[in-house]
Structure formats: structure tokens, C-alpha cells
Amino acid sequence: MLQCLDGLKHMLSVVANCCEGDYKQPWGLENPEALARETVFSVSEIEALYELFKKISSAVTDDGLINKEEFQLALFKTNKKESLFADRVFDLFDTKHNGILDFEEFARALSVFHPNAPVDDKIDFSFQLYDLKQQGFIERQEVKQMVVATLAESGMNLSDDVIESIIDKTFEEADTKHDGKIDKEEWRSLVLRHPSLLKNMTLQYLKDITTTFPSFVFHSQVDDA
Amino acid sequence: MSSDLKRFLSRLLDTNPDTRITVDEITRDPWFRKGPYKEMRFYDEDFDGKIEKDESMTSLNAFDLISFSSGLDLSGLFDGSSCSVAAGERFVLGESPEKVVGKVEEVVGKEDGLRLKKRKEWGVDVKGQNGNLVVSVEVYRLTDSLVVLEVKREAGEGGRYNDMWEKKIKPELLGQPEGHVAEKDYRIGKKEEVKHGCNNA
Numbered sequence: 001m002l003q004c005l006d007g008l009k010h011m012l013s014v015v016a017n018c019c020e021g022d023y024k025q026p027w028g029l030e031n032p033e034a035l036a037r038e039t040v041f042s043v044s045e046i047e048a049l050y051e052l053f054k055k056i057s058s059a060v061t062d063d064g065l066i067n068k069e070e071f072q073l074a075l076f077k078t079n080k081k082e083s084l085f086a087d088r089v090f091d092l093f094d095t096k097h098n099g100i101l102d103f104e105e106f107a108r109a110l111s112v113f114h115p116n117a118p119v120d121d122k123i124d125f126s127f128q129l130y131d132l133k134q135q136g137f138i139e140r141q142e143v144k145q146m147v148v149a150t151l152a153e154s155g156m157n158l159s160d161d162v163i164e165s166i167i168d169k170t171f172e173e174a175d176t177k178h179d180g181k182i183d184k185e186e187w188r189s190l191v192l193r194h195p196s197l198l199k200n201m202t203l204q205y206l207k208d209i210t211t212t213f214p215s216f217v218f219h220s221q222v223d224d225a
Numbered sequence: 226m227s228s229d230l231k232r233f234l235s236r237l238l239d240t241n242p243d244t245r246i247t248v249d250e251i252t253r254d255p256w257f258r259k260g261p262y263k264e265m266r267f268y269d270e271d272f273d274g275k276i277e278k279d280e281s282m283t284s285l286n287a288f289d290l291i292s293f294s295s296g297l298d299l300s301g302l303f304d305g306s307s308c309s310v311a312a313g314e315r316f317v318l319g320e321s322p323e324k325v326v327g328k329v330e331e332v333v334g335k336e337d338g339l340r341l342k343k344r345k346e347w348g349v350d351v352k353g354q355n356g357n358l359v360v361s362v363e364v365y366r367l368t369d370s371l372v373v374l375e376v377k378r379e380a381g382e383g384g385r386y387n388d389m390w391e392k393k394i395k396p397e398l399l400g401q402p403e404g405h406v407a408e409k410d411y412r413i414g415k416k417e418e419v420k421h422g423c424n425n426a
Binding site: 052086196197212 | 290291293294295296297299301302315317367371373
């Protein structure tokens with residue numbers, strides 16, 4: 001009986017939110033079909049993604065936008081954790097370079113992580129991710145910085161010698177042009193030889209997103225394309 | 226039946242094992258070589274090739290290490306609504322993968338009601354009586370003397386996991402024998418709580 005009441009309460013609050021939501025512009029949701037066309041998502045997946053977006057973007061300030069803090073909160077469940085990588089990811093999502101993510105940027109970036117997204121997109125994204133200084137190539141120095149950051153984050157201890165030898169081995173294999181840097185082409189061959197390097201670039205959750213965030217019951221106004 | 230074939234058959238069916246044709250000789254037999262089997266390789270040659278492939282697959286490079294970072298794991302964005310695999314840990318150990326897996330096997334072998342299932346590429350799954358996964362252990366080669374150990378447990382098996390992993394397997398793996406290199410601290414590498422989309426506050 002109690003569960004029934006809870007369910008009713010939940011449903012009423014969602015409906016209430018639905019009405020409130022009309023005051024703010026649903027950023028990017030004015031035209032879900034357009035976004036669906038430009039990403040690998042279907043229209044209902046875009047709508048479900050919007051539910052996720054709303055949840056994340058309202059964590060600190062309810063302005064329909066995700067700032068760095070809300071992003072960190074969503075990823076790590078705490079806004080106290082600084083991460084070189086989360087920063088890079090945020091920057092790559094933020095294609096308008098204004099320090100905040102609107103729904104369009106959110107959806108377009110996440111599209112790359114969909115299991116059905118083209119591998120080339122994933123290769124591109126990961127390359128840009130690791131190219132810390134955005135010079136069009138990955139330097140040895142950047143690789144070391146990232147390895148050290150990862151080890152520090154996880155508390156794994158490795159001596160400098162060991163780290164150097166791991167990076168040496170990696171560059172030996174990856175830097176086929178022997179110029180001390182890994183360019184896009186070399187990255188691509190490396191990844192095609194070691195597909196596990198792209199494992200972070202695919203989120204299986206995106207496939208089930210319409211079941212985890214069922215928005216269609218209350219919001220959908222369009223037929224699925 | 227050609228004469229080549231007749232000769233080939235008689236060599237195969239030789240009742241005397243000392244003079245009977247050997248596998249190597251089969252590949253060199255004229256009739257055999259004329260057929261479609263020219264390209265066939267026997268399991269010996271294949272076997273070596275396979276082992277090498279497995280070795281290189283488990284060897285981590287710098288980018289593998291980087292991809293362990295939780296900052297790159299966006300599955301946390303989907304948290305709260307679905308709870309998949311729960312916490313896990315990673316270690317750096319100064320042991321060979323065979324030794325690590327061997328130790329796990331040893332410990333699990335002494336327990337009742339637990340089964341070990343070996344996975345290819347140096348991994349083992351420890352399962353309970355009902356077939357549920359309790360703990361999964363995967364070993365990756367980092368350098369000639371180091372490996373990274375990744376341990377994951379299934380949500381809901383918390384009690385069993387603590388028993389098995391914390392009290393039995395982990396101490397066995399981390400309690401290095403006296404003779405080991407002591408000045409390099411990395412052998413006792415520490416762990417990272419690897420959360421996979423679960424709200425375990």
C-alpha cells in the first residue's frame with residue numbers, strides 16, 4: 001500500500017516537473033529530430049538522454065547547463081576530486097569553449113561513445129583526449145604526465161625507471177616514424193593493433209538508455225524515426 | 226587410384242610402427258603435396274604462434290595504464306539508475322602471472338563450495354555453489370617483472386567477497402616471501418576503488 005502511495009507521489013512530482021519545465025527553454029530539445037539526425041541516437045534516445053542531462057545539470061545550479069563542478073559530481077559522486085582526464089573530457093565536450101555544456105554539446109559528444117558510433121570517431125576523440133597541448137601530436141612528455149597522473153590517482157606505486165621503460169616500450173611500438181611523437185596516423189595503427197585501448201570510448205549504457213531513463217511516457221511528442 | 230596414392234597409402238598403413246610414415250614425412254610425400262593440403266599446418270607450428278599472441282595481448286603499454294584512470298570512465302554518468310558490477314581493486318605485483326593465478330587457485334582449492342574457472346589470458350573467475358560469480362581476477366603483464374592485478378566483485382556478493390578476497394587470497398598474494406627485493410616499493414602497490422556505476426555511499 002505504501003509503495004503505491006510512493007509511486008503516486010513520484011508520478012505526481014514528475015508531472016509537476018514537466019509543467020515547470022515549460023518555463024525554461026529545453027535547450028536542444030526544441031528539435032530532437034535534428035539532433036537525432038546528426039548523431040547516432042534515435043529520437044527516443046535523444047529524449048532519454050535529455051532526462052539524464054537534466055539530472056546532471058540541476059545538481060548544483062538548475063540552469064539547464066552542466067558546469068565543470070556538476071560534471072565532476074556526476075562522474076565521481078564528489079566535486080572534490082580533480083582529474084586531469086575529466087578536465088580533458090569536459091574540454092572536448094565543450095566545443096563552444098564557454099566553460100559550460102549545453103544539451104547539444106552533451107548529446108553530440110556522447111554520440112561518439114555509443115556502441116554503434118564509427119570507430120574512426122572514437123579514434124579521433126581519444127587522440128584529441130591524449131593530445132594534452134592540442135598540437136596535433138602526442139609527445140613523450142604528455143604520455144609521461146598522463147601515466148604519472150593515473151598512477152597518482154589510483155595510489156599505484158611505480159618507480160621512475162619502470163615508468164620510463166614502459167613508455168620506451170610503448171613509443172618503440174607506436175612511433176613508427178621515429179620522431180619522438182605519436183601523430184594521428186600512428187595512433188590509429190596502434191589502436192587498430194590494440195583495440196582494448198579504446199575500451200573507454202564505448203559506453204554500453206547508451207544502448208539501454210531508453211529503459212533507464214524512460215521519458216517517453218510523459219514527454220514524447222514525436223514518433224520514433 | 227594413382228601410383229602415388231597407392232604408395233602413400235601403403236606407407237600410412239604400414240603395420241610396423243618403426244617404418245611407418247611419420248607426420249613430417251607425410252608433408253613431404255609427393256601425393257600429399259600435390260593436393261589441397263599443401264597449406265595445412267600441423268598443430269605444433271600453430272601452437273607456438275598462438276602462445277606468442279596471447280603473451281603480447283596481455284602486455285600493457287603506457288596507454289593501457291592511462292585508460293585505467295577513473296577520470297576516463299564515463300560510465301559514472303549513468304549512476305543511480307542501474308547498479309552493475311560493484312567495487313574492485315588494482316594492484317601492482319612483482320610476480321609472474323602464472324604464480325599469481327597459481328596462488329589464487331591454491332587458496333580457492335582449500336575452500337568448500339567455491340569453484341574456479343580459468344579464463345584465457347590469465348584470468349580466473351571464482352564462483353559460488355549456485356554458479357554466481359563471486360570474484361573475478363585478471364592479471365596483465367606490465368614489464369618483465371611486474372604485473373597488474375585487477376580484482377572485481379559482483380554486486381550482492383559482498384559477504385562472500387570479503388571472506389574470500391580480503392581474508393584469504395589478498396594476504397596470500399601480498400605477503401611476499403622474505404627473499405624478495407625490498408627497496409623497490411612497487412611490489413606492494415596499492416589499490417584504487419574502482420566503482421562501476423553503483424551508488425554505494
